[in-house]
Amino acid sequence: MSSLIRRPIVEDISTGSDSDYSNSWISWFLSSKGNEYFCEVEEDYILDRFNLTGLNTEVQSYSQALDLITDQLDEDIEDELRGSVEISARFLYGLIHARWIITSRGLAKMLEKYKKADFGRCPRVLCYSQPLLPIGLTDTPYEKAVKLYCPRCEDLYSPKSSRHGSIDGAYFGSTFPHMLFMVYPNMIPSKSTSDGKDDHHHRDRERSDKAPLGVGSVSTVAAATKAERYRPKIFGFHIHEVAKLQRWQDAVRDRQISQLEGLERGD
Incomplete structure (x- = not known):
């Protein structure tokens, strides 16, 4: 588990002016340094409890964190408790954000x-x-x-x-x-390259023909079999066209690895 994300990020909790904070917690959160990737989740979406199903079991001080996000938290709350609620609110907003950005309105904002x-x-x-x-x-x-x-x-x-x-x-x-x-x-951006595509492939082929079968003490076969690939998914399922292409690419890679194994054995 990465130490970078072992707990919610709490830096810059005081970033932003008091006026920003009093106007809207969400606007204050979005204006804080490091939160530029996030978009604004509409309040109507947050107030619909159906959209938050199951999050109460994942977030400590869930009710108070939700009140803070929607600017309904009691202002007389103790400073020490407010600090822990603030951390929970950031965590809760992040989880809500993940659900929001795959809705039609959330996608439009992220676009x-x-x-x-x-x-x-x-x-x-x-x-x-x-x-x-x-x-x-x-x-x-x-x-x-x-x-x-x-x-x-x-x-x-x-x-x-x-x-x-x-x-x-x-x-x-x-x-x-x-x-x-x-x-x-x-x-979706075009996958085509600029002029000189064939020339690039020709030079790459020449380099691969001259390249050694291994780098240092690591063989090409070992490096190829351990290489990681990113596989696009939607709700855990592979995207059909991409999955079809990757199955073909995997088959080609397996054949190439078999050929490399033969070369390394001296067959």
Whole structure:
């Protein structure tokens, strides 16, 4: 378990002015440093208890945390208790946020942030500054920090900022980016490369022909079999077209590994 997300992030609890805090807890939370990835969850969604089903068993001081988020918490509450309620409120808002951003209105809000590249851009040169989207590797809190998904190369990256890198991935969930592109298929970026595609493949083929079968003491076969791949899912199920492509890619990789094993044995 990563130490970065062993408990909810509590830094900058005092960030923002008193006037911001008195106007709206949510607006204060969103304006705090490190929370730029989050969008505003509409109050009507939060006040509908059906949308919060099951969260009361996951959050300590659930009722008070919900009151704080909706600006209904008693102002006379002790400072020490307010601090613990504040932590619970941040955690609860994150869990609500994960549910909200896969609704039609939540997707629309996150789409606007995506268009403005609020989540950063892909560092890969051949992705040509493609905007990224936040994603969780698991929907269970306290397990994995948030990552950034590139819809062009379909790979994952860690946020540049340590503040963003310590956000729990469960606050965005494993479904969000793929649901966004199913609802807005026109936003899926083209996978085609620029001119000179064949030349790139030719040079890559030449380099691979000349490359050694291993790097240092690690064989190519061992490295290939341990390589991790990100597999897009919606509610835990593989996306059909992507899954079909990946089954073909896995079959090709397995054949290549078999050929490498033969070369390493000297067959």
